[in-house]
Amino acid sequence: MLLVTSHYKSPNVTKPWHLAQHNKALPLNDRSVPRVTLGRRYSRMALCCIGRRLLGNAHNALGTPSRRGGALYGSAYRVQEEEIRQKLQGFPGGSIRLVKQDSGIAVMTVSNPARMNAFSGTMMLELQDRVSELEQWADGKGLIVHGDAGTFCSGSDLNAVRAISDPQDGMKMCMFMQNVLTRLLRLPLISVALVEGRALGGGAELTTACDFRLMTVGSEIRFVHKHMGLVPGWGGAARLVRIVGSGNALKLLGGAWKVDPEYGERIGLSDGTLDPEAGAALGQAERWLGGLTGGPAPVIQAVKKVVLSGRELPLEDALRTERDVFGTVWGGPANLEALANKSKHK
Numbered sequence: 558m559l560l561v562t563s564h565y566k567s568p569n570v571t572k573p574w575h576l577a578q579h580n581k582a583l584p585l586n587d588r589s590v591p592r593v594t595l596g597r598r599y600s601r602m603a604l605c606c607i608g609r610r611l612l613g614n615a616h617n618a619l620g621t622p623s624r625r626g627g628a629l630y631g632s633a634y635r636v637q638e639e640e641i642r643q644k645l646q647g648f649p650g651g652s653i654r655l656v657k658q659d660s661g662i663a664v665m666t667v668s669n670p671a672r673m674n675a676f677s678g679t680m681m682l683e684l685q686d687r688v689s690e691l692e693q694w695a696d697g698k699g700l701i702v703h704g705d706a707g708t709f710c711s712g713s714d715l716n717a718v719r720a721i722s723d724p725q726d727g728m729k730m731c732m733f734m735q736n737v738l739t740r741l742l743r744l745p746l747i748s749v750a751l752v753e754g755r756a757l758g759g760g761a762e763l764t765t766a767c768d769f770r771l772m773t774v775g776s777e778i779r780f781v782h783k784h785m786g787l788v789p790g791w792g793g794a795a796r797l798v799r800i801v802g803s804g805n806a807l808k809l810l811g812g813a814w815k816v817d818p819e820y821g822e823r824i825g826l827s828d829g830t831l832d833p834e835a836g837a838a839l840g841q842a843e844r845w846l847g848g849l850t851g852g853p854a855p856v857i858q859a860v861k862k863v864v865l866s867g868r869e870l871p872l873e874d875a876l877r878t879e880r881d882v883f884g885t886v887w888g889g890p891a892n893l894e895a896l897a898n899k900s901k902h903k
């Protein structure tokens with residue numbers, strides 16, 4: 558069930574968006590694709606399994622008002638999650654603030670200024686709570702993630718890292734943050750990481766869990782993991798490859814290269830450099846994002862959903878999702894209003 562459909566309640570179940578909502582037969586289905594050979598059928602089945610898993614999650618991410626949203630790991634992981642949650646409670650400090658604005662753009666602030674906004678244990682837990690809150694935000698359209706006091710985030714709090722350096726705890730923390738950051742990226746909101754100052758280690762990974770990155774002059778994104786004897790574990794490598802390609806990702810991880818705004822734009826990691834003369838960075842980021850989030854929330858959420866499925870799913874599953882999402886907006890209030898206004902696109 559899609560969240561966007563809840564805005565379109567109507568008794569008329571013959572509308573296409575209701576057909577989609579009620580999972581009635583629609584033209585594109587499994588039978589419409591010929592299965593040529595056994596081998597292909599199996600590889601196709603395998604793809605479908607992966608796709609359905611992601612599809613289910615993607616649907617959840619944008620639709621089901623469940624606390625778990627677009628979670629990555631299944632129910633077996635919940636026990637482990639509870640264990641690591643308790644452990645993370647033992648490393649307090651800082652906060653993750655969230656302000657949901659009437660414009661439909663929320664601002665999330667990573668705040669631990671005494672430690673360059675490093676993630677304490679309780680901040681990881683708070684991040685999960687804020688993501689859950691955003692998954693439920695029916696009027697939401699956009700999100701800006703930034704750091705407090707002029708810098709983005711210096712990764713994990715090294716004091717916590719030292720205390721949980723046992724490989725099993727490390728794995729649990731890694732899964733916890735992978736899960737939370739995957740849910741962050743799958744939110745039905747268009748998201749931007751506003752990078753001022755430094756985004757290091759886990760902070761660099763956090764920037765990749767947003768749809769876009771904007772950088773201020775003098776800022777840097779740096780995957781310092783190699784220097785810590787590590788690789789990214791919060792999903793940052795997988796996402797980085799999709800953003801900049803494997804060659805550039807190898808350079809950034811293998812060389813622990815600093816990415817300044819100019820280099821960031823060149824390789825596609827940064828989507829723009831903010832003008833130091835044009836006022837506060839946050840205001841500029843809000844204006845930039847506002848250029849993508851004009852219009853009703855259900856339509857913007859639908860935009861995010863079709864792009865998300867195109868990004869994450871095999872083509873056939875993405876096409877099905879696109880069809881279903883299309884069904885939620887076709888004949889909906891925004892569509893009918895636009896038709897009634899005879900809108901032109903000059």
Ligand SMILES: CC[C@H](C(=O)O)C(=O)SCCNC(=O)CCNC(=O)[C@H](O)C(C)(C)COP(=O)(O)OP(=O)(O)OC[C@H]1O[C@@H](n2cnc3c(N)ncnc32)[C@H](O)[C@@H]1OP(=O)(O)O
Pocket residue numbers: 671672673675711712713714715716718755757758759760781782785787789790791
């Ligand atoms: C690698 C992956 C891993 C993960 O995925 O979990 C991580 O993210 S591990 C963390 C990776 N990050 C780092 O290693 C950053 C280490 N810090 C630095 O390199 C510097 O502090 C820097 C460049 C961020 C800032 O340098 P600057 O000279 O401008 O300031 P200070 O060094 O004096 O820093 C101020 C204050 O902040 C504390 N700090 C900074 N980062 C962390 C951190 N990640 N964890 C804990 N504390 C941090 C620093 O120790 C200073 O505190 P003070 O009490 O004044 O000594």
